[in-house]
Amino acid sequence: xxxxxxxxxxxxxxxxxxxxxxxxxxxxxxxxxxxxxxxxxxxxxxxxxxxxxxxxxxxxxxxxxxxxxxxxxxxxxxxxxxxxxxxxxxxxxxxxxxxxxxxxxxxxxxxxxxxxxxxxxxxxxxxxxxxxxxxxxxxxxxxxxxxxxxxxxxxxxxxxxxxxxxxxxxxxxxxxxxxxxxxxxxxxxxxxxxxxxxxxxxxxxxxxxxxxxxxxxxxxxxxxxxxxxxxxxxxxxxxxxxxxxxxxxxxxxxxxxxxxxxxxxxxxxxxxxxxxxxxxxxxxxxxxxxxxxxxxxxxxxxxxxxxxxxxxxxxxxxxxxxxxxxxxxxxxxxxxxxxxxxxxxxxxxxxxxxxxxxxxxxxxxxxxxxxxxxxxxxxxxxxxxxxxxxxxxxxxxxxxxxxxxxxxxxxxxxxxxxxxxxxxxxxxxxxxxxxxxxxxxxxxxxxxxxxxxxxxxxxxxxxxxxxxxxxxxxxxxxxxxxxxxxxxxxxxxxxxxxxxxxxxxxxxxxxxxxxxxxxxxxxxxxxxxxxxxxxxxxxxxxxxxxxxxxxxxxxxxxxxxxxxxxxxxxxxxxxxxxxxxxxxxxxxxxxxxxxxxxxxxxxxxxxxxxxxxxxxxxxxxxxxxxxxxxxxxxxxxxxxxxxxxxxxxxxxxxxxxxxxxxxxxxxxxxxxxxxxxxxxxxxxxxxxx
Numbered sequence: 001x002x003x004x005x006x007x008x009x010x011x012x013x014x015x016x017x018x019x020x021x022x023x024x025x026x027x028x029x030x031x032x033x034x035x036x037x038x039x040x041x042x043x044x045x046x047x048x049x050x051x052x053x054x055x056x057x058x059x060x061x062x063x064x065x066x067x068x069x070x071x072x073x074x075x076x077x078x079x080x081x082x083x084x085x086x087x088x089x090x091x092x093x094x095x096x097x098x099x100x101x102x103x104x105x106x107x108x109x110x111x112x113x114x115x116x117x118x119x120x121x122x123x124x125x126x127x128x129x130x131x132x133x134x135x136x137x138x139x140x141x142x143x144x145x146x147x148x149x150x151x152x153x154x155x156x157x158x159x160x161x162x163x164x165x166x167x168x169x170x171x172x173x174x175x176x177x178x179x180x181x182x183x184x185x186x187x188x189x190x191x192x193x194x195x196x197x198x199x200x201x202x203x204x205x206x207x208x209x210x211x212x213x214x215x216x217x218x219x220x221x222x223x224x225x226x227x228x229x230x231x232x233x234x235x236x237x238x239x240x241x242x243x244x245x246x247x248x249x250x251x252x253x254x255x256x257x258x259x260x261x262x263x264x265x266x267x268x269x270x271x272x273x274x275x276x277x278x279x280x281x282x283x284x285x286x287x288x289x290x291x292x293x294x295x296x297x298x299x300x301x302x303x304x305x306x307x308x309x310x311x312x313x314x315x316x317x318x319x320x321x322x323x324x325x326x327x328x329x330x331x332x333x334x335x336x337x338x339x340x341x342x343x344x345x346x347x348x349x350x351x352x353x354x355x356x357x358x359x360x361x362x363x364x365x366x367x368x369x370x371x372x373x374x375x376x377x378x379x380x381x382x383x384x385x386x387x388x389x390x391x392x393x394x395x396x397x398x399x400x401x402x403x404x405x406x407x408x409x410x411x412x413x414x415x416x417x418x419x420x421x422x423x424x425x426x427x428x429x430x431x432x433x434x435x436x437x438x439x440x441x442x443x444x445x446x447x448x449x450x451x452x453x454x455x456x457x458x459x460x461x462x463x464x465x466x467x468x469x470x471x472x473x474x475x476x477x478x479x480x481x482x483x484x485x486x487x488x489x490x491x492x493x494x495x496x497x498x499x500x501x502x503x504x505x506x507x508x509x510x511x512x513x514x515x516x517x518x519x520x521x522x523x524x525x526x527x528x529x530x531x532x533x534x535x536x537x538x539x540x541x542x543x544x545x546x547x548x549x550x551x552x553x554x555x556x557x558x559x560x561x562x563x564x565x566x567x568x569x570x571x572x573x574x575x576x577x578x579x580x581x582x583x584x585x586x587x588x589x590x591x592x593x594x595x596x597x598x599x600x601x602x603x604x605x606x607x608x609x610x611x612x613x614x615x616x617x618x619x620x621x622x623x624x625x626x627x628x629x630x631x632x633x634x635x636x637x638x639x640x641x642x643x644x645x646x647x648x649x650x651x652x653x654x655x656x657x658x659x660x661x662x663x664x665x666x667x668x669x670x671x672x673x674x675x676x677x678x679x680x681x682x683x684x685x686x687x688x689x
Contacts, residue, residue: 035074037082042069045086053092061090063167068160070335071198076154085157091165098184100165101191105504108194113460115146120456120466126216127468129448138216144208148201159195168192168336171350171658178661186657187503196347197334203326210326211617214319218613219451221245224289225252228268231297233304236261236268240472245276246611247452251479254392255402257380270387271295273611277589279316279582282309314578316616321581323619324570341567344620349511349627350658351671356623357564359630360557363673364596368680369554372547373600375684386606389555389597394548394687402478408530410475419469419476419484420446426488426529430522431645443499444491446484453480455487455519457494465491482526489522490515496652506655510662512621516628518648521636525644542640543683546633550680553629553673558597560622562589562609567620585610631663633676638667 042065049061065086072082091097122145124130125137153159169177169189177185222244225237243249253269256262272295275281282300284307285293291300291307300309327340337343345353363369376391377384413419423444427437443458449468456466469476469484476484493515498507509515524545565588570576576584589610598604614622639647651666660670669675 037069041079045083064164067163116459142209142212147204166192187505190505199333207326210322317578317581405478409481413476416446455490485526486523489519493518508656510659513624513627517631520632543686546679546683557626
């Protein structure tokens with residue numbers, strides 16, 4: 001899981017270069033909204049600059065001046081000051097422009113990197129297993145050291161300097177220019193992306209607080225599985241098993257296919273999920289083990305006797321509303337992307353919401369999905385249950401006893417230090433040279449996570465990426481190892497695209513779906529890295545991989561659509577209370593299920609698509625996962641007969657250009673679900689039972 005990327009994306013698009021002077025008067029929001037540079041002033045500035053330059057600069061002049069005008073506020077100066085600023089600071093000479101770019105890029109790396117490092121360290125008590133979280137930890141973890149930077153940069157007018165000389169391009173404009181732009185053109189365009197809105201620092205701080213509080217809420221949302229009982233007071237889980245929602249619960253459910261009492265355990269976990277979604281879960285069993293709990297009947301017991309409980313209030317949905325309020329408050333300061341939905345898709349993913357929705361709906365409605373479901377039903381020997389959206393029987397790992405894998409990983413990785421020391425060996429096994437493997441490994445730190453784990457990349461050369469993973473007292477179990485390998489994929493991507501990229505402004509990948517795709521590619525190698533997967537590739541293994549990728553995409557696309565439609569509902573109902581939001585979420589989840597999943601699964605009215613914790617901690621992040629699955633499959637198919645390390649490095653060094661251009665450069669075609677579906681057609685002829 002890459003929750004942290006969402007926050008870092010915000011950081012890297014709002015950074016500036018000076019520290020906050022607390023003696024400066026705060027900006028008046030009413031003045032910000034009402035003040036506007038007149039068209040006649042814009043035309044005058046454009047005309048005066050054109051008189052000093054050649055016609056070839058006409059496009060940059062007009063675009064740059066209009067961008068500055070859109071950002072200029074009353075306290076920045078009057079119309080005359082606006083005109084003079086534009087005339088005095090427009091750069092026409094290409095060499096001078098490149099020199100300015102180089103200086104800005106250097107300064108931004110210094111600032112982005114150090115503010116990111118501060119945030120990483122301030123949040124360690126919340127993210128790492130450092131004992132009980134107290135008042136100071138929450139306050140400092142929620143504090144955003146970069147919150148005032150954008151405001152400062154506009155006040156000293158460097159933001160206007162960037163906006164004037166490095167135009168911001170729309171997604172359509174970038175798409176039209178993608179085939180002709182040089183690497184420097186792309187870097188200039190990314191510089192221009194930095195300042196397309198002007199949001200008060202107080203709103204960034206409120207956003208940071210809302211997201212940090214949501215993250216802390218989920219990080220401490222654990223279920224003691226050994227305390228779950230059935231109607232006969234029988235338990236099926238180890239006494240010391242404690243699982244976080246939703247990741248731990250989902251992964252344990254997946255692990256119980258073809259296991260002793262697997263069906264009973266899966267039913268229990270499914271009902272735990274339903275109780276969480278419907279906010280019927282007893283407060284007494286959240287991160288506590290004082291009572292036993294029958295999640296199917298929803299009864300708790302003390303010493304075998306039924307006890308009275310209090311259901312969790314609508315806390316889950318309160319956090320969703322806090323996020324909505326914090327993020328939608330920024331809308332009026334975003335003239336280009338005036339809703340968070342547009343900022344998440346058009347600006348963040350650089351794929352429109354409509355494009356993403358169409359991609360998902362076409363995929364999950366495809367006839368191949370129903371054919372695949374019939375195969376799963378045949379393999380299970382029973383009718384499908386709603387939780388079979390997490391069926392994982394198409395991977396070779398299901399034929400290996402997970403207890404055996406647990407023994408291997410616990411012995412191999414008793415602590416985070418052991419995993420960190422093994423990173424270089426892992427990379428060598430994946431094809432990197434010893435020198436390059438050590439080069440990358442030395443830039444990654446492994447830390448003990450309080451929650452499910454995440455990857456947090458560095459933002460400047462000289463700093464380390466962080467791999468946070470959860471390791472129990474007995475060592476790293478297989479599920480934890482599988483997640484750690486996924487997070488390692490993120491860290492490798494973060495390191496290569498920072499340290500080896502040609503321009504700092506192009507560091508990273510087009511959007512988080514791409515880093516998820518890289519992480520999935522790493523994760524698929526987990527058994528090979530343990531020496532438990534045959535080195536040879538055969539027709540059957542490729543068929544299984546295609547079916548697994550397809551079913552995983554099918555599952556997460558529905559979850560992503562629910563996330564999308566919930567945000568649309570919140571915008572339509574901005575004054576809703578937590579209870580109303582809960583009812584809406586459940587209804588939306590059931591509607592999506594009945595429209596797209598009931599025809600496949602055969603059971604109606606399940607709200608299970610609403611269980612993902614990302615909807616609480618990482619608003620509108622979920623769509624990156626299914627897009628990542630499609631990208632993963634396309635890239636994997638393209639590089640399967642090539643060197644893994646060389647091809648991963650090649651595609652990553654394209655950097656942060658737009659998604660479809662990146663995919664064309666990587667595999668020759670745009671993002672599509674069709675290659676996966678075509679592969680499923682072939683696979684179904686091979687895997688018949």
